[in-house]
Amino acid sequence: MESTHQRILGRGLEIVSERGLAGVSLGGLAERAELSKSGLFAHFRSKEELQIELLRAAEEALRREVVSPAMEAPKGLPRLRALVGRWLGWASRSGLPGGCPLYGAAFELDDAEGPVRDYLAESQEEWSGMLRGLVGDAVALGHLREDLDAAQFVWQLNGIYLSHHLSQRLMRDPEADTRARAAFEALIASSLPSRPEIGKE
Amino acid sequence: MESTHQRILGRGLEIVSERGLAGVSLGGLAERAELSKSGLFAHFRSKEELQIELLRAAEEALRREVVSPAMEAPKGLPRLRALVGRWLGWASRSGLPGGCPLYGAAFELDDAEGPVRDYLAESQEEWSGMLRGLVGDAVALGHLREDLDAAQFVWQLNGIYLSHHLSQRLMRDPEADTRARAAFEALIASSLPSRPEIGKE
Numbered sequence: 001m002e003s004t005h006q007r008i009l010g011r012g013l014e015i016v017s018e019r020g021l022a023g024v025s026l027g028g029l030a031e032r033a034e035l036s037k038s039g040l041f042a043h044f045r046s047k048e049e050l051q052i053e054l055l056r057a058a059e060e061a062l063r064r065e066v067v068s069p070a071m072e073a074p075k076g077l078p079r080l081r082a083l084v085g086r087w088l089g090w091a092s093r094s095g096l097p098g099g100c101p102l103y104g105a106a107f108e109l110d111d112a113e114g115p116v117r118d119y120l121a122e123s124q125e126e127w128s129g130m131l132r133g134l135v136g137d138a139v140a141l142g143h144l145r146e147d148l149d150a151a152q153f154v155w156q157l158n159g160i161y162l163s164h165h166l167s168q169r170l171m172r173d174p175e176a177d178t179r180a181r182a183a184f185e186a187l188i189a190s191s192l193p194s195r196p197e198i199g200k201e
Numbered sequence: 202m203e204s205t206h207q208r209i210l211g212r213g214l215e216i217v218s219e220r221g222l223a224g225v226s227l228g229g230l231a232e233r234a235e236l237s238k239s240g241l242f243a244h245f246r247s248k249e250e251l252q253i254e255l256l257r258a259a260e261e262a263l264r265r266e267v268v269s270p271a272m273e274a275p276k277g278l279p280r281l282r283a284l285v286g287r288w289l290g291w292a293s294r295s296g297l298p299g300g301c302p303l304y305g306a307a308f309e310l311d312d313a314e315g316p317v318r319d320y321l322a323e324s325q326e327e328w329s330g331m332l333r334g335l336v337g338d339a340v341a342l343g344h345l346r347e348d349l350d351a352a353q354f355v356w357q358l359n360g361i362y363l364s365h366h367l368s369q370r371l372m373r374d375p376e377a378d379t380r381a382r383a384a385f386e387a388l389i390a391s392s393l394p395s396r397p398e399i400g401k402e
Contacts, residue, residue, distance in 0.1 A: 017312070018312045018313075019312070019313070020221075020223065020308075020309055022221065022223035022224075022309075023223075097312070098311070098312035099311055099312060103308070103367075104308055104309075104311075106367060106371050107221075107304070107305055107308035107309070107366070107367070107371075108221055108223075108305075108308070108309060109371075110299070110300055110305075110366070110367065110370035110371040111218070111219045111220070111298070111299035111300060111370055112219075112220070117371075120371065121371055121372060121373075124367070124371060124372060125372070151380075152380060152383055152384070155364055155368065155380045155384065156360070156361070156364065156384050156387075158364045158367065158368075159357070159360030159361050159362075159363055159364030159365075159384065160357070160360050161360075162360055162363035162364060162367065163356055163357065163359045163360030163363060164360075165308070165311070166304075166307060166308070166311065166325070166359065166363065167356065167359075169311035169312055170307050170308075170310070170311040170318075170321065170322055170325060171322060171325060171326070172322075179352075179353060179356045182353055183353070183356065183357050183360065186357075186391065190387065190391065
């Protein structure tokens with residue numbers, strides 16, 4: 001059974017997904033989690049602590065929905081493809097009513113100061129590091145070219161994810177998935193090892 | 202001299218740039234614009250009207266800082282390059298204290314309902330349409346290949362802009378500009394007309 005703590009984080013994550021961290025008021029969340037305001041305060045010492053716990057819960061959902069299943073694909077390019085395939089649009093598939101809470105919050109707090117922003121920046125750095133690791137594995141296995149700039153690849157991949165977020169959420173574009181897949185395939189195609197030319201011995 | 206109306210919008214845009222539309226409270230904005238709350242209400246009938254006027258003011262700044270100067274470059278690829286060069290990081294250069302208010306608000310309201318969200322989606326569609334027009338000119342002039350999918354090109358360009366926003370603002374990455382330029386040049390390189398092979402008559 002869901003603990004009260006989990007229930008608060010679950011309801012809170014729904015709000016963050018739709019309206020960002022700014023949408024989470026203590027009163028509104030207490031009501032949604034069927035608690036008194038003081039009952040809510042018993043679980044979190046401050047609004048910042050609550051916000052960081054909400055981001056942690058989002059990371060946990062991302063690991064469960066995206067990373068863990070992708071790790072079952074063979075190492076290298078297949079695993080990278082599996083991860084990107086699950087990453088795009090993962091928030092809806094995990095049952096959240098809006099978009100990815102982590103990238104939503106990243107745009108929300110990018111010019112803020114303080115522990116929540118710092119947490120987000122670390123989380124983003126960790127995520128990019130994980131992606132660079134997958135790209136590095138694909139290079140080491142000869143699936144992608146040896147001189148590939150993994151950091152640049154991941155930088156562009158982040159752009160594909162963000163453009164997908166924007167076109168799927170704000171624009172409600174039915175082609176969002178197709179566009180993202182085409183962009184990712186173009187990025188892969190430009191990163192493959194060069195093949196021996198046909199006719200050359 | 203700056204009118205009161207312009208002063209309100211100018212101060213408001215600074216807040217949106219740093220903290221998003223959610224950061225604009227009527228009380229806070231009145232204080233920052235050195236007005237009473239009722240003085241502020243004399244200029245805007247509702248918070249939604251104020252928010253839409255703030256987005257219009259952001260578009261006006263974008264036209265002034267980015268679009269108009271870029272239009273002086275020769276039509277085709279030079280104009281597209283000039284526009285993208287000015288677009289990346291335009292908010293800081295225009296004197297705003299944070300990031301692009303339009304894309305910030307787009308991520309903030311992407312799952313909302315109502316006139317402000319609708320305005321943002323239309324604004325985004327108009328902007329993408331303008332970019333598609335520039336790409337189309339470059340195709341018509343033979344600078345980019347004839348079979349280029351201009352919509353896909355612009356979709357990916359939006360991704361480069363968003364990844365630049367994230368790496369410049371949240372990550373404070375000193376390489377943000379270099380990464381964005383490399384990504385844009387790779388997009389251009391994959392969109393050039395095929396050249397006659399060397400040695401082929």
